[in-house]
Amino acid sequence: MTAPLDVLVVGAGPTGLALAAQLRTYGTTFRIVDRSLDRAYESRALAIQPRTLEALAPFGVSDELVARGNPAMQLRMHLRHRVVPMRLFDIGLTDTAYPFLLFLSQAETESVLAEHLRGQGVDVERGTELDRVERTGSTVTCWLRHGDGTEEAVEATYVVGCDGAHSTVRAQAGIGFEGYAYPQTFLLADLEVDGLEPGAVHTYMTGAGMLFFFPLGSPATWRMLAMRTPGTPDTEVDLRLLQEITDRYTSDRLELRDPVWMTDFRLHNRGAAHYRSGPFFLAGDAAHIHSPAGAQGMNTGIQDALNLGWKLALVRRGRAPEELLETYEAERALVGSSVRRFTDRAFTIGTSHNPVIRFARTRLAPRLAPLALRATGPRGRVFRTVSELGIHYRRSPATTAGPRTPRRGPRPGDRLPDLPRGLQARTAGPGWQLLLTGPPAIWSDERLAAALRGRDDLISVHRLGGQSPWPNAVHALLRPDGYLGYVAAGTHMEGLRDYLERWLPARRS
Ligand SMILES: Cc1cc2nc3c(=O)[nH]c(=O)nc-3n(C[C@H](O)[C@H](O)[C@H](O)COP(=O)(O)OP(=O)(O)OC[C@H]3O[C@@H](n4cnc5c(N)ncnc54)[C@H](O)[C@@H]3O)c2cc1C
Numbered sequence: 001m002t003a004p005l006d007v008l009v010v011g012a013g014p015t016g017l018a019l020a021a022q023l024r025t026y027g028t029t030f031r032i033v034d035r036s037l038d039r040a041y042e043s044r045a046l047a048i049q050p051r052t053l054e055a056l057a058p059f060g061v062s063d064e065l066v067a068r069g070n071p072a073m074q075l076r077m078h079l080r081h082r083v084v085p086m087r088l089f090d091i092g093l094t095d096t097a098y099p100f101l102l103f104l105s106q107a108e109t110e111s112v113l114a115e116h117l118r119g120q121g122v123d124v125e126r127g128t129e130l131d132r133v134e135r136t137g138s139t140v141t142c143w144l145r146h147g148d149g150t151e152e153a154v155e156a157t158y159v160v161g162c163d164g165a166h167s168t169v170r171a172q173a174g175i176g177f178e179g180y181a182y183p184q185t186f187l188l189a190d191l192e193v194d195g196l197e198p199g200a201v202h203t204y205m206t207g208a209g210m211l212f213f214f215p216l217g218s219p220a221t222w223r224m225l226a227m228r229t230p231g232t233p234d235t236e237v238d239l240r241l242l243q244e245i246t247d248r249y250t251s252d253r254l255e256l257r258d259p260v261w262m263t264d265f266r267l268h269n270r271g272a273a274h275y276r277s278g279p280f281f282l283a284g285d286a287a288h289i290h291s292p293a294g295a296q297g298m299n300t301g302i303q304d305a306l307n308l309g310w311k312l313a314l315v316r317r318g319r320a321p322e323e324l325l326e327t328y329e330a331e332r333a334l335v336g337s338s339v340r341r342f343t344d345r346a347f348t349i350g351t352s353h354n355p356v357i358r359f360a361r362t363r364l365a366p367r368l369a370p371l372a373l374r375a376t377g378p379r380g381r382v383f384r385t386v387s388e389l390g391i392h393y394r395r396s397p398a399t400t401a402g403p404r405t406p407r408r409g410p411r412p413g414d415r416l417p418d419l420p421r422g423l424q425a426r427t428a429g430p431g432w433q434l435l436l437t438g439p440p441a442i443w444s445d446e447r448l449a450a451a452l453r454g455r456d457d458l459i460s461v462h463r464l465g466g467q468s469p470w471p472n473a474v475h476a477l478l479r480p481d482g483y484l485g486y487v488a489a490g491t492h493m494e495g496l497r498d499y500l501e502r503w504l505p506a507r508r509s
Contacts, residue, residue: 004139004155006316008191009162010169012039012124014106015284015301016162017113021059022309025430026118028316031154033124033144035129039114045106046214046223047299050300051388052099054418055306055482057204058428061116063264064097067111069104070215074200078250083175083396088201091383095417095469097424101200101387105216106298125201128497133159133172133280140279158312160281162305163267167286173277179270179281179340182210182291183492184351185228189242190220194255204250209351213250220260225292227351267291267347269340273327277305283308293346294386296339303388304332310430310480319458320504327398335391344387389415398503402475402488402495409470412487416478419469434496438473440465442491451493454506 002122007023009016013036020032048069053062077084089100101454114124127147134141139161144152169400170177172507189442196202196213204211209227226245228234235241262345272287284301314320349455393399394413401412410417416435418424427433434452436443440463454458459477468474475496486499500506 002155003029003155004029006156007158007160007312008033008130008140008142008154009416010130011116011163011167011284011286012110012126013160013162013164013284013301014045014110014113014298015112015305016160016285017117017124017345018056018302019160019162019283019305019309020117020122020124021056021061021113021120022430023061023313024117024122024309026313026317028309028313031125032117033125033130035127037127037147039110040271041105045109045292045295046103046107046216046373048102048104049295049299049388050093050100051415052302053098053102054096054415054424055303056391057097057425058430060113064112065104066098066102067106067108069102070199071098071102073101073103073215074159076197076200076202078202078204078252080251085200091269091387091388093383093387095419096196096387096389097418097421101295101371103215103502107492109298122349130159130168130172132171132266135279156279157316158279158281159400160284160308160312161286162301164285165270165289167282169280170272170282170286173280173282174284175277175280176213176273178273179268182269182347182351183269184230185234185266187224187226187228187237187242187245187262187264189224189237189256189259190216191222191224191239191242191259191262192220192257193222193224194257196222206249211246214272220258226254227288228474234264237264239362240375261408262323267345271333271336271340273471275333276325277334281308281312281325281328283332287332288340290340290343291347292509293343296343296386296388299333299388303335303391306481307332314458319455320508321502324503327393327396331393331398332394333396340493343475358469358474383405383477391415398479398484398485399483400495400499403492404485404489405487406470406472406474407428407487409468409474410476410484410487412476412484417469420467423464423468424482426480427460427462429482432485433473433478434477435460435464435478436462437464437466437468437470437475442473443475444491446495451497453509455504458504 005027007030009019009032023030056062067440073088075086129145130144131145134359139155142154161167202213212225213225223486246254272282273283275287283304311324392413399413476484479485
């Protein structure tokens with residue numbers, strides 16, 4: 001009989017691929033299966049946020065993503081009599097190596113992640129569907145159905161549902177998925193458009209709603225996204241309908257042609273009641289779905305995965321307590337709900353027929369947005385939320401402030417900023433990192449050895465001197481996902497020892 005897998009990853013969209021990449025670095029035993037025979041080629045997400053690029057950088061894929069994408073995209077807001085250009089790069093962020101919204105199709109993002117996995121000897125098992133599960137003692141029996149109709153029973157300690165909005169894992173674990181559908185219908189098409197300036201995102205803000213054209217490149221030059229005119233029947237989507245809507249929403253003479261893909265869809269805003277139930281975990285669209293406003297869905301899913309993978313790996317190896325797994329929901333469900341709220345607000349502003357909101361959308365926003373974007377401060381603040389750089393786990397049970405917390409610099413639960421530039425690369429996982437700042441001589445080897453005893457194989461020590469985001473002497477413990485678990489001013493390490501004893505107990509050998 002074969003030993004149970006540590007983890008079965010169900011679904012090889014961006015969330016499952018990112019989870020597999022992280023599990024691989026820890027030597028966790030896992031399989032990743034996907035019911036579809038091939039990856040998706042029609043692209044959904046079109047943009048990668050700075051925090052996702054930072055989080056993926058330790059796997060060595062972010063440079064490739066940037067090379068394949070467009071980091072210097074311009075947004076052109078079309079008003080009745082003028083066009084307002086706005087930059088989606090150089091956005092006033094100084095503490096990240098990726099101060100831009102990277103335009104890259106989801107198909108390309110998935111292809112880069114899948115190539116990385118192949119290079120690591122991990123194959124996605126396609127044409128393999130999770131059918132049902134059964135809890136058996138300390139493991140789960142997972143019934144997989146293969147393309148040829150055969151069934152296979154696989155034992156796994158944990159099962160992670162990265163299987164999208166209609167998640168089988170979620171249903172099998174009996175986890176609810178509450179929320180609502182928006183009443184509007186949207187039209188989506190990949191096609192050619194004559195009359196549009198190439199290489200920019202075009203938005204048309206009208207009283208009736210919004211129309212977008214995104215530069216896609218492949219399989220067509222443009223991705224069109226528009227709201228179906230309210231009150232019109234849900235007729236089949238064809239070129240004539242798309243042209244009619246374009247003519248209604250813009251006075252520019254745009255000629256649509258050669259559609260490669262056309263569809264319509266309704267949007268939902270829903271969240272899983274729990275992100276964990278016993279051995280079952282949910283990540284990505286299986287845990288939260290919302291409007292594409294703000295380009296958050298795929299990014300949030302990838303970051304769910306990178307919050308969970310190292311926790312599963314360390315608990316499975318017996319190096320961290322079971323309790324660490326509880327912090328996954330504590331940390332990521334808050335992020336999921338805040339993304340649902342924020343995208344809902346953006347969506348309501350973009351589609352509402354309320355006269356006040358409509359006035360704000362069509363008249364005020366276009367005038368104020370360029371002014372706000374010109375001022376570095378507000379521009380940075382807005383972009384910090386959208387870029388997901390502002391995500392923190394300050395209220396997580398796995399976040400602790402030392403007896404003396406530094407007054408300035410990043411706080412416990414924050415991401416480690418890339419300040420000075422290169423700091424993130426220098427301190428990247430897979431393990432934990434102990435950061436020591438101030439004169440190197442103040443950190444006595446004996447005190448360090450005492451704090452790290454029994455877990456020094458999992459913690460790397462960095463004496464940063466003055467090259468750190470804190471102005472004074474600080475010791476800080478960086479988690480494998482780039483967030484600060486513990487931060488204290490000064491050189492007394494009792495608090496750090498307590499933190500480590502709780503979350504990374506010494507090996508008793
Ligand atoms: C029009 C549109 C535009 C969007 N734009 C953006 C954007 O700009 N930025 C952004 O961040 N997000 C965007 N999104 C959202 C983004 O596409 C999703 O959030 C993302 O695909 C979620 O990834 P995932 O891996 O969690 O799920 P999915 O991509 O849905 O992958 C789930 C996988 O699980 C597999 N699967 C399902 N059930 C089973 C089973 N029982 N057994 C085995 N395999 C199974 C499926 O075949 C699939 O491959 C957009 C979405 C849409 C619809």
